[in-house]
Amino acid sequence: MLTDPVTFDELATLMKGRAGLSVDPQAMADRPDTPFEQFGLDSLGLLGIVAELENRYGHSIGNEPELCKTPGDFLDLVNDQLTAGA
């Protein structure tokens, strides 16, 4: 199965749906090293986003993404895992 990479747009949608945060995807794309903390996302919120992605794509993306501190690191890792598992 080929998997399209998860984008900043999708991450923003997940942050809204799972953690109630309104985040501008362009702001994340422009400065991907801004810590999640500055967007108001805590560790439980990130855990919920990981679970949502795993349920959506049907396989585990490991324990590392939930430890990521920034949107850039998170998407790099998630997309690596999804490609590896495809």
Next chain:
Amino acid sequence: MSSVEQQPAQRRVVVTGMGVVAPGGVGTDAFWKAVQQGTVSLGPVSREGCTHLPLRVAGEVRGFDPAGLIEDRYLVQTDRFTHFAMAAAELALADAQLTADPNAPFGIGVVTAAGSGGGEFGQGELQRLWGKGPHFVGPYQSIAWFYAASTGQISIRGAFQGPCGVLANDEAGGLDIFAHAARTIRHGTDAVVAGATEAPLAPYSVVCQLGYPELSLASDPQRAYLPFTDEACGFSPAEGGAMFVVEEEGAARRRGARIRAVVAGHAATFTGTDGWENSRHGLARAIQGALDDAGCTADQVDVVFADALGVPAADQAEALAIADALGPHAVGVPVTAPKTGFGRAYSAASALDVAAAVLALEHGVVPPTPNITEVRHDLDLVTGHARRVPLRTALVLSRGLMGCNAALVLRRDTDERP
């Protein structure tokens, strides 16, 4: 509180802010209007998943939208009982004009009482667990169902890093939080955000309550909850609650806060679950203890906010407890139970009674006990219409289904010291 009786004058505890979310309305103005007029907010149970259950009548908070007061990121991770608590706390803090001081982060604490935690949120996650699998349970389940959730979220949102606590202490917890806050303040904290909210009107929670023999299953909102009458057939449950800002008097005066009432005395007892007649002695002891703590004589009590369970043996025990503790004054003091209009919100029932008592003291008005006409006990129960009388001291009573009893004495602020 008896261990600090030697020095109550040094750190007197006062109420400077109130926030209410009740079936009769959101905010103290709407609540007081409904309470003073004796409006009946009890109605048919309409919450999703509850309408086929044997509970027919409850006090639902309708049209409540927490989004205007609380950010989404707190709402997605919390149950309805915490939405009520955060909204009521926001209203209370605005009323008190109090915010955290970044230079004194430990100056404000939080204490709430909770009888059942976040049942609705928990049910949703458990349905995902058994319907779809463990991987579909959201991580916020770990905190949202918990009794302490409201205290934690209020503390995080307001940056209140002072002493925090939760009392999972039966209905009486809504009065016991005032004793807890007072003790925290006497130990040096300037202010405590204190109160209780409940959201027991969701399917799982309602099913749990069906096991209470005291629950009224009557279907007429005007007749389902009739304490102190021959027709008493149990209580109607309610949701909502009240939060307060409780402060050390000196700190409150220094910052120019409006002092809405003085928390004068409290006592609690426990009489178990072997029959409501046992609560007579325990409630009388709690009343006596609270009056002693307040340095108040029985004849100084101007109004009693009754527990009013609506079970004949419990009503009888309460009437006798008031007589035991207040002596000859018991037959003449106005007694009221506004909750017959909107129901009994477990630990939040007594917190709502405190809000009603503070408003009664401020207005010099004893609100009526809705739906009640013929009283079978030797009590001056205020029925029909509100009664205008000078009020300085209010006594609020609470008993829990699991045997806790508590009494709280509130006084109007005056320059004279007790």
